[in-house]
Amino acid sequence: MTVTVGDFLKSHDIKPSYQRVKIYEFLKNSKEHPTVDVIYSALSPDIPTLSKTTVYNTLKVFIDKGIAMAITIDEREVRFDAEIRMHGHFKCYKCHQVYDFEMADQTADVDALEGFDIMERQLFYYGLCEHCNHKLKEVEEQ
Amino acid sequence: MTVTVGDFLKSHDIKPSYQRVKIYEFLKNSKEHPTVDVIYSALSPDIPTLSKTTVYNTLKVFIDKGIAMAITIDEREVRFDAEIRMHGHFKCYKCHQVYDFEMADQTADVDALEGFDIMERQLFYYGLCEHCNHKLKEVEEQ
């Protein structure tokens, strides 16, 4: 009794067109927080008629319906994620890769936001990832 | 024995030109996390020759030298802040205003980032600010 992507989209009030199913599948299976351009380039061979505008439109629908989120960790272009559960993002200054990381949800104790309705949270860390940090240390030790 | 903005810039290895002093003063006194356009428009009357490129260049220098930070809470344009101390930002979906909020620095306990060198943190919350949230409830109660 597996739930198809089509069913999943339907359950979120999204008509499961061919393009939408393909885009959601790609986003869900991707770990790399792809940009619109990455999604478009990846699916273009399979869907030759695909338009970049469709990718933009579709992601907007996903976000409106709450099954994806935009990540503005990069100043230049927006990245997307089908993982809605609260988690942080780390971006490496050197290799520019974006990592997920788990974290306790400790948002309740922000006194300053009494009366505010917090609907979304984004936690961005920046620095050197384990890999780049390690390589840097090796160089310093020489 | 007050420290002037010029001295402050000098102490951070930044030559205090007229434009840089003015831009830093504006940013430091501003609570609204201004965009490049806001900064430029605000200072243009005082500095008629000011170029928007200078604003971009200057902010880049400030960030490189560690006396300002870029805030990508807005997808469209980057905002800037001269407050370096760790704090969160809340953006209202309705009035689009960006609020600061204080928070405990509880970053040490992210096990997943063992080996990573965390150099910068950004915490973005989104939702309805106290003001907009309150107005919405009034409407609903009618």
Next chain:
DNA sequence: TCTCAATTTGTAACGATTACAAATTGATAT
């Protein structure tokens, strides 16, 4: 006053995103 590097400026280019209208698709009724 001269020199030279740093800074500032204006213009043009770039690139991600959006607006918009035409084309296509797909469900429903006939």
Next chain:
DNA sequence: ATATCAATTTGTAATCGTTACAAATTGAGA
């Protein structure tokens, strides 16, 4: 099947924040 009609997709052009770049200006030191 076919017609209808709204939703979706598509391609093009426009928008706008940002950057590249070269010329002009500034300012400190000789």
